Amino acid sequence: MIKKSLKWLGWIVLTLVVIISIFLIYVTAVDYKPPAQIQLQTNNNNGNELKQGDPVTVTTFNIGYAGLDQGQDFFMDGGTLSRSSSREQTEENLSSIRNILKETGSNLYLLQEVDVDSSRSYHINEVDELSNLLPEYSSTFALNYKVPWVPVPVLRPMGSVESGLLTLSTFLSTSHTRFDLPGKEGWPVQQMELDRAFIASRFPVDNGKELVLINLHLSAFDKGGEIRKQQLEFLANYIKEETEKGSYLIMGGDWNHALPGTVPNHFTSQQEWPKWLQNFPETFSAEGFQWANDPTIPSVRTLDIPYQKGVNFLAVIDGFLVSPNIEIVSVKGHDLSFKNSDHNPVTGSFILK
Structure with missing residues (x-):
């Protein structure tokens, strides 16, 4: 026997x-293996030309695939869940996110973790939903996560994922390019991980120059932040090239670092500093560039537990880095209490000198 x-x-x-x-x-x-650069298609490119001296408003918002609302945790952050709680909740979150964008009324939106066809968001095409609900904006999308099946967590796996970055604009653009970021996890983890990237969008200015707008989402769970260091080095080189051309640069998104000028311990919390969060490295070099963040409003919460005010660790990891030829008029974090995403949006107002 x-x-x-x-x-x-x-x-x-x-x-x-x-x-x-x-x-x-x-x-x-x-495995999705994008080339170093991809020229992206832009829909509804009927905007106005940018004018030197006019205010330009930009909002960055990691929408957490409209599934990481207040009641959610996430397995990669120490929780147990990998999907939105229901299709209905996903649709409710997406509708609220759309309303937030409408109310903010920015000229430009930099959105991260926007799903196209994923199990975790019940295969709702969030790119189409947001683009159709904001018809006055042009839209440009770049994949950074395409996996046929993520088998973890075992009891409720994340499943298929197709997701990425979405840039929305009221200005006329000339090109949008997806740049693949360096630094990959080892096999076979990378086969189920994000392919980190940024969108570089070019907008002509009436003085003959260009505004280069960067929509980025850096790595998060790389041990010791080693992959993030490679990505920041790539960005530093890109900045140098564009600065030599005399371009205006606004770089925004989810940096996955505690940003300069912000102090995470400033926010009330019962949790310790999470292992994945790194301070932005002092070695990063971008001469004359300025950080535009709101240190008074947290832009992200920990996801090992659902949101509880005063319990979750909070930090500012979303914001902007702008070139010396841009004046920062104001920066505002929107305190939405993480109702529909694990991030809060951040809006900056800028003037091209």
Whole structure:
């Protein structure tokens, strides 16, 4: 009887090994491998030309695939969940996010974690939803997460993911380029991870120059922030090239660092500093560039537990870095109590000198 049980156990283990091997071969074969640069399509590019001296408002918002509302945690951050709680809740979150964008009324929006066709957001095309609900804006989308199946957590896996960055604009643009960021996790983790990138959008200015708008989302859970260091080095080189051209630069998004000029411990919390959060490195070099953040309003919460005011660790990781030829008029974090996303949006007002 014992020999028979051991034989069956052996067959079960062998079957599992074969299934896992076939799965790893499959995800490796179909792994999304974007080139270094991709020219992106822009829809509804009918905006006005940018004018030197006129205020330009930009809002950055990581919408958390409209699934990371107040009641959610996330397995990568120490929680247990990997999907939105329901299709209805996802639709409610997305509707509220749309209303927030409408009320903010910015010229430009930099959105991260916008799903196209993902199990975690019930296959709602959030890019189409937001683009259609904001018809006066042009829209440009770039993939940064495309995986046929993420098998964890085991009991309720994340499943298929197709997601990325969305830039919305009321200004006429000339091009939008997806730049692949360096630094990858090892095999097979990378096959189920994001392919980090940024969108560089170019807008002509009436003085003959260009505004280069960057929509970015850096890595988060890389040990010791080593991959983030590579990504920031790439950005520093990109900044240098554009500065030499005399371009205006506004770089915004989810930096996944505690940004300069902000003090996370300033916010009331019962939790310790999370392991994934790094201070922005002092070695980063961008001469004359200025940070535009709101240190008084947290832009992100921890996701190991649902949101509880005064309990979750809070920080400012969303904001803007702008070139010396841009005047910062104001920066405002929107305190939405993380009702529909694990992030709060941030709006900056700028003038091109």
